[in-house]
Amino acid sequence: MVERPRVAVMILNYNGLRWLPNCLSSVARTDYPNFNVYLVDNWSVDGSVDYVRKNFPWVKVIQHTRNLGFAEGYNRAIEKVEADYVVLLNSDAEVLNPSWIERLLGVATKDPSIVAVACKMVSMEEHSRLDSVGGMGIPFWRGFVDIGREEHDSGQYDSEGFEPFAFCGGAALLRRDVFLEAGKFDGRFFLYAEDADLSWRLRLLGYRVGFAPEARVAHYFSGSAGSKVVDAWKLYYCHRNLLRAILKNCGYSLGWALRNYFLFSLIIAVGFSIFEPRKAAGVVKAIFWNLSNLKDTYTRRCQVQASRRREEREVLVKMYPRLDRYQPAERVQLRRILNILFEYSEFPRLHNYCAE
Numbered sequence: 364m365v366e367r368p369r370v371a372v373m374i375l376n377y378n379g380l381r382w383l384p385n386c387l388s389s390v391a392r393t394d395y396p397n398f399n400v401y402l403v404d405n406w407s408v409d410g411s412v413d414y415v416r417k418n419f420p421w422v423k424v425i426q427h428t429r430n431l432g433f434a435e436g437y438n439r440a441i442e443k444v445e446a447d448y449v450v451l452l453n454s455d456a457e458v459l460n461p462s463w464i465e466r467l468l469g470v471a472t473k474d475p476s477i478v479a480v481a482c483k484m485v486s487m488e489e490h491s492r493l494d495s496v497g498g499m500g501i502p503f504w505r506g507f508v509d510i511g512r513e514e515h516d517s518g519q520y521d522s523e524g525f526e527p528f529a530f531c532g533g534a535a536l537l538r539r540d541v542f543l544e545a546g547k548f549d550g551r552f553f554l555y556a557e558d559a560d561l562s563w564r565l566r567l568l569g570y571r572v573g574f575a576p577e578a579r580v581a582h583y584f585s586g587s588a589g590s591k592v593v594d595a596w597k598l599y600y601c602h603r604n605l606l607r608a609i610l611k612n613c614g615y616s617l618g619w620a621l622r623n624y625f626l627f628s629l630i631i632a633v634g635f636s637i638f639e640p641r642k643a644a645g646v647v648k649a650i651f652w653n654l655s656n657l658k659d660t661y662t663r664r665c666q667v668q669a670s671r672r673r674e675e676r677e678v679l680v681k682m683y684p685r686l687d688r689y690q691p692a693e694r695v696q697l698r699r700i701l702n703i704l705f706e707y708s709e710f711p712r713l714h715n716y717c718a719e
Contacts, residue, residue, distance in 0.1 A: 504605075
C-alpha cells in the first residue's frame with residue numbers, strides 16, 4: 364500500500380489554556396491515519412504546556428523561549444517538523460468533522476498547483492454562520508478581509524469553481540516544501556496579515572489557494588487575541604503589515620497601490636484624530652515603522668520580484684473578485700465616504716491594470 368502523506372497539525376498557543384481542552388479533544392477525533400499534533404507554544408505563563416503534557420500526552424510540544432508572534436512562531440516550528448503537509452489551527456477553534464484532513468488533502472492533491480487549502484470556518488457561537496472561507500482584497504489597497512464573514516452558510520461558496528485569494532491562518536493546510544520555498548511567513552509581521560502576504564507570494568510564484576468546504580472548523584473570532592474589537596494595537600499591526608506587503612509584492616501597480624494606501628491613511632488618521640486619537644497614532648506609527656525598515660523591505664522586494672512567475676493582472680483578478688464582503692457596523696458614514704472615494708471611482712483603473 365502507498366503511504367499516505369505525512370501531516371503535522373500545528374496549534375499555535377500563547378496563554379490559551381481556556382481554549383485547548385475543546386480544541387485538542389476535537390482534533391483527537393480525526394480519522395486520518397498518518398498525522399501528528401504539535402502544540403507550538405510562544406512561552407505561555409498560564410500553565411498551558413503542563414496541562415497539555417498531562418492531559419494530552421500524544422501531543423508533541425515545541426516550546427519557544429519567548430513570544431515570537433504568529434509568523435515567526437510558526438516559521439521556526441514548521442522548520443523542525445518532518446511532514447509533507449502542515450495544518451495550521453488556532454487554539455480557539457474546534458474541528459467539526461473527523462474527516463477534515465482527508466478533505467483538505469483531497470483538494471491539495473488533485474492539482475499540483477494548489478499548495479494551500481482553506482477550511483470552511485464557521486462561528487463557534489452559531490455553526491450556521493460563516494467566519495471565513497478564505498481571504499480577498501478590499502478595494503483598493505485598504506487591506507484584506509475574510510470572505511463570507513457573518514453570512515448565513517447556505518453553501519454559496521461550496522462550488523468547485525470557488526477559489527479564495529488567500530487562506531486564513533486560523534485553519535488551513537499548507538504544502539511544507541513550498542512554504543519553505545516561498546520564504547515562509549514574513550517574520551517581521553509578528554501577527555496579522557501574514558496569511559494574506561504569504562498567499563500573495565505563493566500566487567506570484569504560480570501557485571494557487573484551494574478551498575475544502577467539507578473541512579469544517581468552528582472558530583471563536585479573535586478568541587486567542589483576547590478581544591473582537593479593532594483597537595489601536597490591532598490597527599497598527601494590520602496597517603503596518605499591509606504597507607510592507609504592498610512594497611514587497613506589487614509589480615507595476617505599485618504606484619497606484621501606494622497612492623491609495625496613503626490617501627486612505629490620511630483620511631482615517633484625520634477621522635480618528637477627532638474621535639479615537641490612539642488609533643490615529645497607530646496609523647502614523649505604522650508608516651514610520653515601514654520607513655525605518657525600508658532597507659530590509661526593499662531587499663525582500665527584490666527577491667520577490669526576481670522570482671515571480673505570474674503577471675500582475677493575473678494576481679489582481681484573484682485578489683479582487685466580484686464578491687460581497689463583510690463590513691463592520693461601526694463608523695458607517697465614514698465607511699460610505701471611503702467606498703465612494705475608492706471603490707466606485709477605481710473599478711475602471713482596476714480593469715485597466717487587469718487588461719495590461
